[in-house]
Amino acid sequence: MAEKVTIATVARHARVSRQTVSNVLNAPHIVREETRLRVQDAISALGYRANQAARQMRTGRSRLIAARIEPTRDGINGSVLDRFLHGLTETADAAGYRVLLYTATDDEREIATYGDLLGTYELDAFVLVGTKYGDPRTAWLAGRDVPFVTFGRPWDALDAHPWVDVDGAAGTAQATRHLLAAGHRQIAFIGWPLGSGVGDDRRAGWGEALRAAGVDPTGMHRETEDGIAEGERLMRDLLVTVAPTAVVCASDSLALGALQALRGIHPPVSVIGFDDTPVAAAVGLASVSQPLGEAAARCVDLLTGVLDGNHETPTHVLLQPALALRHTA
Amino acid sequence: MAEKVTIATVARHARVSRQTVSNVLNAPHIVREETRLRVQDAISALGYRANQAARQMRTGRSRLIAARIEPTRDGINGSVLDRFLHGLTETADAAGYRVLLYTATDDEREIATYGDLLGTYELDAFVLVGTKYGDPRTAWLAGRDVPFVTFGRPWDALDAHPWVDVDGAAGTAQATRHLLAAGHRQIAFIGWPLGSGVGDDRRAGWGEALRAAGVDPTGMHRETEDGIAEGERLMRDLLVTVAPTAVVCASDSLALGALQALRGIHPPVSVIGFDDTPVAAAVGLASVSQPLGEAAARCVDLLTGVLDGNHETPTHVLLQPALALRHTA
DNA sequence: TATCCAGATTGGATCGTTCAAGATGGCGAG
DNA sequence: CTCGCCATCTTGAACGATCCAATCTGGATA
Numbered sequence: 001m002a003e004k005v006t007i008a009t010v011a012r013h014a015r016v017s018r019q020t021v022s023n024v025l026n027a028p029h030i031v032r033e034e035t036r037l038r039v040q041d042a043i044s045a046l047g048y049r050a051n052q053a054a055r056q057m058r059t060g061r062s063r064l065i066a067a068r069i070e071p072t073r074d075g076i077n078g079s080v081l082d083r084f085l086h087g088l089t090e091t092a093d094a095a096g097y098r099v100l101l102y103t104a105t106d107d108e109r110e111i112a113t114y115g116d117l118l119g120t121y122e123l124d125a126f127v128l129v130g131t132k133y134g135d136p137r138t139a140w141l142a143g144r145d146v147p148f149v150t151f152g153r154p155w156d157a158l159d160a161h162p163w164v165d166v167d168g169a170a171g172t173a174q175a176t177r178h179l180l181a182a183g184h185r186q187i188a189f190i191g192w193p194l195g196s197g198v199g200d201d202r203r204a205g206w207g208e209a210l211r212a213a214g215v216d217p218t219g220m221h222r223e224t225e226d227g228i229a230e231g232e233r234l235m236r237d238l239l240v241t242v243a244p245t246a247v248v249c250a251s252d253s254l255a256l257g258a259l260q261a262l263r264g265i266h267p268p269v270s271v272i273g274f275d276d277t278p279v280a281a282a283v284g285l286a287s288v289s290q291p292l293g294e295a296a297a298r299c300v301d302l303l304t305g306v307l308d309g310n311h312e313t314p315t316h317v318l319l320q321p322a323l324a325l326r327h328t329a
Numbered sequence: 330m331a332e333k334v335t336i337a338t339v340a341r342h343a344r345v346s347r348q349t350v351s352n353v354l355n356a357p358h359i360v361r362e363e364t365r366l367r368v369q370d371a372i373s374a375l376g377y378r379a380n381q382a383a384r385q386m387r388t389g390r391s392r393l394i395a396a397r398i399e400p401t402r403d404g405i406n407g408s409v410l411d412r413f414l415h416g417l418t419e420t421a422d423a424a425g426y427r428v429l430l431y432t433a434t435d436d437e438r439e440i441a442t443y444g445d446l447l448g449t450y451e452l453d454a455f456v457l458v459g460t461k462y463g464d465p466r467t468a469w470l471a472g473r474d475v476p477f478v479t480f481g482r483p484w485d486a487l488d489a490h491p492w493v494d495v496d497g498a499a500g501t502a503q504a505t506r507h508l509l510a511a512g513h514r515q516i517a518f519i520g521w522p523l524g525s526g527v528g529d530d531r532r533a534g535w536g537e538a539l540r541a542a543g544v545d546p547t548g549m550h551r552e553t554e555d556g557i558a559e560g561e562r563l564m565r566d567l568l569v570t571v572a573p574t575a576v577v578c579a580s581d582s583l584a585l586g587a588l589q590a591l592r593g594i595h596p597p598v599s600v601i602g603f604d605d606t607p608v609a610a611a612v613g614l615a616s617v618s619q620p621l622g623e624a625a626a627r628c629v630d631l632l633t634g635v636l637d638g639n640h641e642t643p644t645h646v647l648l649q650p651a652l653a654l655r656h657t658a
Numbered sequence: 659t660a661t662c663c664a665g666a667t668t669g670g671a672t673c674g675t676t677c678a679a680g681a682t683g684g685c686g687a688g
Numbered sequence: 689c690t691c692g693c694c695a696t697c698t699t700g701a702a703c704g705a706t707c708c709a710a711t712c713t714g715g716a717t718a
Contacts, residue, residue, distance in 0.1 A: 004704095006703095006704055006705085007704065007705065007706095008704080016667075016668095017667060017668050017669080018668090018669090018704090018705085018706090019667070019668065019669085019706085019707090020666080020667060020668085022705070022706060022707095023666090023667090026706080030665080030666075031666075031667090032665085032666065032667095035666080035667090047444075047448075049444075049445065049448030049449045050449060050704090050705070051386075051448075051449070051451070051703090051704055051705065052382075052449045052450050052451075052705095053381075053382040053383075053385040053386045053391070053450075053451065053703085053704080053705085054382075054386055054673090054703075054704035054705035054706085055704080055705050055706075056382040056673090056705085057380075057382050057383055057386065057672090057673045057674065057675090057703095057704080057705070057706090058672075058673055058704090058705055058706040058707075059673090059705085059706070059707095060673085062382070064429075069411075069414055069415050069418055070415065071412070071415050079408050079411065079607075081411070082398075082408065082410070082411040083400070085398055085430065086398050086399065086400050086432065089398055089430045089431065089432050090432050093431070093432065098429055098430070098431070098450070099429070099430040100393075100427055100428070100429055100430075101414065101418045101427070101428040101429075101430060102418065102422070102427070103415065103418050103419050103422065115376075115378075116378065119376075119378030119380075120378050120379060120380065120381045121381050121382075121427070122380070122381075122382065228611055253611075256611050256612075278408075278608060279607060279608045279611050279612075282557055282582075282585050282608050282612075283585075283608075283611075283612065333674095335673090335674055335675085336674065336675065336676095337674080345697075345698090346697065346698045346699075347674090347675080347676090347698085347699095348676080348677090348697075348698065348699080349696085349697060349698080351675070351676060351677095352696095352697085355676080359695080359696075359697095360696075360697085361695080361696065361697090364696080364697085379674085379675075380673090380674050380675070381675095382673085382674080382675090383673070383674030383675040383676085383703090384674080384675055384676075385675090385703090386673095386674080386675070386676090386702090386703045386704065386705090387674085387675050387676040387677075387702075387703055388675085388676070388677095388703090389703085
């Protein structure tokens with residue numbers, strides 16, 4: 001087993017002091033070029049890597065970002081988080097940060113976990129996915145000046161903290177316009193109960209697109225909890241009440257349910273889902289696709305901006321989704 | 330902002346020395362009960378949390394486990410990793426460890442990342458998902474005595490390192506027996522090219538179950554890369570060549586392809602997939618379900634066993650899958 | 659030649675914890 | 689009574705990096 005290589009080893013090898021090596025790493029511009037090159041040679045020759053624990057003790061920064069991983073609930077939307085996390089890990093890595101996972105069963109426990117992570121690991125920042133009205137987690141973090149970014153807008157106070165989000169209304173509007181352009185006029189919407197920021201946003205995009213085209217959306221939407229069975233139930237209801245020729249859904253789960261309700265129906269009713277999950281791709285369901293890798297990258301950008309004390313960076317980023325067209329639309 | 334609470338703060342508050350506080354935390358049995366309680370009161374009164382960086386500097390252990398997160402390839406199987414990671418995070422947490430994510434595009438880079446993570450963060454252990462014949466990653470880790478566990482057997486040397494796996498052969502055998510019991514005799518198999526450990530295992534389970542029932546599996550299987558389109562193609566081929574009444578697939582992707590090829594075919598052909606992904610649940614595809622949470626928990630068990638120097642724990646765990654029956658079988 | 663200054667380099671202190679070794683006090687055996 | 693032992697607790701040093709202040713160096717200036 002090779003001896004442990006510390007900054008002192010490098011210093012001896014390059015015939016300089018520890019501090020000079022440290023300067024080469026943290027403030028290269030104040031070291032004479034000749035010396036700098038000698039030190040860098042020694043670093044690569046010895047395979048030196050700065051010990052993060054020691055560095056952290058002095059600087060108080062861990063270069064660690066925390067992200068929550070949830071049990072996949074209905075299972076379909078799980079892959080959204082999966083892809084987001086992948087992007088986050090990749091971008092954070094490039095920025096010199098690592099992603100630490102945590103789980104929690106409820107808000108209270110999650111906040112307790114924050115305290116634990118901050119106290120023991122001195123985490124630099126948090127990334128929260130999905131926030132709700134009056135979220136106690138963001139309030140707790142903000143109250144302690146802990147840097148964090150949310151993927152998802154804080155619907156009740158847009159300037160409360162940095163966030164990255166995808167413009168859901170634009171997505172459903174785009175889907176609706178696509179259906180309008182295909183000649184549809186009876187375009188229904190299946191979404192989530194009133195009062196959820198994301199759900200209301202997606203419904204609003206559909207309604208506005210219809211009104212802009214001179215079509216009255218009144219009575220053409222239905223609300224329920226997420227899930228395939230629920231989607232199927234509401235689609236059956238729509239069929240007998242308003243007989244739409246197309247439907248836009250707030251999620252792929254709902255859209256899949258709708259598809260099942262529409263099996264065998266003629267003429268075929270167009271369906272567009274939301275999230276472009278693998279399930280959608282698998283069954284050929286058209287869906288609104290969120291740029292998750294881009295969203296993750298922007299989260300890291302915002303965080304590094306805050307962490308490096310760069311207050312000029314924007315604190316809100318709203319990305320545009322794309323429509324993934326498949327044979328259901 | 331409250332002052333930073335260190336072990337010295339606690340020591341003063343409880344009127345003992347630093348070392349006694351440390352002993353209460355790490356070796357409670359050598360501290361007199363009265364003293365121990367006084368210290369514990371001080372700890373909770375002050376909200377003290379041991380600083381991991383300082384601890385790590387002294388002990389050389391980070392209480393960090395690394396796991397790789399991959400971009401979801403065909404998208405369907407991504408959720409498998411997702412669920413595994415969730416279980417890993419949860420169980421590791423309970424054992425006092427945290428999960429750190431990393432990504433890498435190829436083996437060489439992944440190994441470079443190992444060096445980085447070990448050198449900079451002094452990671453305690455790695456969890457690898459999926460290994461292949463002659464995997465350079467496990468060889469590298471083993472060569473440096475880095476503790477690690479794989480989820481998936483090392484097919485070429487079962488005793489090379491600790492692993493947890495799910496008995497794929499048992500899963501396909503169970504699926505096949507279910508079909509046999511339903512009266513099928515013409516049961517085909519769609520799997521992956523010969524030479525992959527996992528693929529060969531799953532095919533073997535199917536073949537053995539058939540032979541055990543006195544049915545000759547010769548000519549009843551087809552091989553291809555994973556994917557929905559490929560599954561569809563091979564199913565069409567099977568239909569015209571051997572006309573099976575049921576088919577077992579090595580993955581849900583292949584099974585979904587098979588389902589598409591079978592749409593409208595009468596009498597219906599039964600299909601059973603593998604992995605019980607959300608897609609399977611969504612479309613009603615019967616599938617072999619892996620106990621992913623259990624697998625993750627066992628991985629953590631094995632790792633803590635190795636890390637705590639407990640060499641009596643078993644080093645291999647083979648879990649049994651369950652059959653999730655749905656309307657396709 | 660002496661002085662000064664900016665830039666480069668040096669040694670010591672420090673972060674919070676655990677390890678190793680030493681101090682204290684009570685109790686039983688010789 | 690004294691010694692040694694055990695249980696318990698305390699003290700000093702170390703982990704590996706960065707920060708701080710002091711020192712060194714070489715060239716320009718008086």
